[in-house]
Amino acid sequence: MKKLTKQTRLIIYYALFISSLLIFTVIFYLVSSRENVGNARIWVAATVILIAVLSVGIVILARKKIKKTAGLLNKEYFEVYEMIADSFEGSVLGVMERKETLNDILGLFIDAMNSGKTVEQVTGGDINEFIRRVKSSFGYRNGVLFGFLSGCQYAILYLFLIQGYEWMRDSWNEGFFSASPGYSSIVLLMPIAFFGLPLMRYFIMKQKIFIAMIIPLAIFGLDVAFMEITYARFMHLDFIYAIHEKGLSYVPNWGFMVLWIAVLFMTYMTKWLLRRASIKKL
């Protein structure tokens, strides 16, 4: 078996680190609130731990898959192919488009390698430019607007997730619609949806994997700092008090459920229409 590349090692270590952090936090949470631990909380904690462990497994399998798919490439070509594959993960291309394009590039690389060309001759020496050209040939433009629409999609999914979490944790008997997650969850999750994820995609595309990995930790750190400082100094302000002590049901009834789903659907439709308009202008 070939040695792992630097990029693969970095990604696997990061996945292990994040999962360990998550598992440690959940265990710490359970231990510190052991008097209030009910069955629902234990189930939620077990699910989070399971997801953390599965995530690491999925990361390792995904890296193995890249290695297996591109097994015919030599080291020089494989390293570039891996960078391209990772960069495409951060792009707005659809799953099938990504798969097909990577297959095409793999085919080109295999032919070029067997003809004795160097990888620089194939990519022109500038991998980022090569990736940019391939992506632009798909007609994706309006990167900021796409990022915003993706942010809306993630934000809606997070609202459902935190409402579901709150329901399982504290409002099991009262029903899903009665659960009222704290505003503090919004303070953490909305920056992740609208800034964290688009920035992560951007840095992944630019091959700056390490910076991309730091972003969620930085947002989490800033959130903790914000909550601690405001709790210590600004609780007299009404809106700071509300962030710390109050909450709201984001999906209070079926009407809101339908509304959120409709907004989600509209964001997908807008993305699809933007895509079609861009392809016409190619």
Added chain:
Amino acid sequence: MARDTQLLKGLLEGCILALLEREVTYGYKVVEKLANYGFREPQEATVYPIMNRLEKKGLLKSEKRPSELGPPRKYYILTDKGNEELKCFLLDWKEMKLTVERLLEGRK
């Protein structure tokens, strides 16, 4: 001599359509053929995105065929729309070639 990249891309599009009018083939072969015709270093980095764009515009279509090595190869086929575009390119090219030749003859 510095090259005008946009002009080269436009010419490459027309030349790729002309190559595919003669035979159905795959991306790497197109790069090789362009090199054989004298295009200096027609890198895959330039040709593949152009072919992809031509496909998205409906000037080419593709079909997968098995390859001895690696994943199935994508073979490109000129569509009717691509044929029309090629005719326009040929007319434009002839006109441009005559214009440039007239201009250069006048240099003496």
